[in-house]
Amino acid sequence: MGSNLNQIGLDKKASSSLSDKLNELLANYQQFYMNARGFHWNIKGDKFFELHLKFEELYNDSLVKIDEIAERILTLGFTPLHTYADYSKISKIKAAKNVSSGNEAIKEILNGYEVLLPLERELLEMSGDSNDEGTNALMSDYIREQEKLIWMYSAYLG
Numbered sequence: 001m002g003s004n005l006n007q008i009g010l011d012k013k014a015s016s017s018l019s020d021k022l023n024e025l026l027a028n029y030q031q032f033y034m035n036a037r038g039f040h041w042n043i044k045g046d047k048f049f050e051l052h053l054k055f056e057e058l059y060n061d062s063l064v065k066i067d068e069i070a071e072r073i074l075t076l077g078f079t080p081l082h083t084y085a086d087y088s089k090i091s092k093i094k095a096a097k098n099v100s101s102g103n104e105a106i107k108e109i110l111n112g113y114e115v116l117l118p119l120e121r122e123l124l125e126m127s128g129d130s131n132d133e134g135t136n137a138l139m140s141d142y143i144r145e146q147e148k149l150i151w152m153y154s155a156y157l158g
Contacts, residue, residue: 006077014130019078021126022135025119026069026081027090032112033062035096039105047102058109065142072135106153113150117143 006012040055070080081087088095092115096108120139127135 008075008077008134010076010132011130012077014126014132015076016078018123018126018130018132018135019073019076021119021123022069022073022076023078023081024090025116025123026066026073027087028093028112028115028119029062029066029069030084030087031091031093031095032116033059033066035093035099035108035112036062038096039099039108042098042100043102043105044100045102051102051105055105061145068138072138075134076132103157106157110150110153110157113146117146117150120146 004012006015036055036059040052040059043051043055070082073080081090093112096105099105099108120142124136124139124143127133127139
């Protein structure tokens with residue numbers, strides 16, 4: 001392999017840019033995850049049972065994605081961010097504290113997707129341009145899933 005290629009045969013410079021953007025996505029996902037946990041714990045009202053389960057599904061799914069993103073960064077030859085200080089510095093998703101209203105929680109989730117989806121689309125384009133099929137496939141899957149969730153959460157709000 002040429003000296004400008006990493007261990008999986010991708011351009012080192014492109015992989016560095018992808019890793020930076022993946023770390024940005026990772027930081028946002030960590031905050032999204034923490035928000036979903038808070039919604040799960042603090043939800044009140046007549047939709048408690050339904051939303052309590054939905055928020056658990058959401059944070060469990062986020063946890064899987066967090067791990068996949070971090071492992072992708074490692075696969076590209078870089079280090080995933082792993083401190084809350086780093087996450088809070090970088091994340092555009094803000095902490096949603098003491099949210100117990102179902103509608104407010106769902107609005108916060110939709111706000112989170114407004115941050116995550118553009119990042120994922122940017123990564124999809126970057127990974128396509130650099131022949132990084134691994135990152136590309138992950139982003140494609142995330143985008144498809146989240147577009148459906150946005151439709152469903154939006155329908156819930158009416």
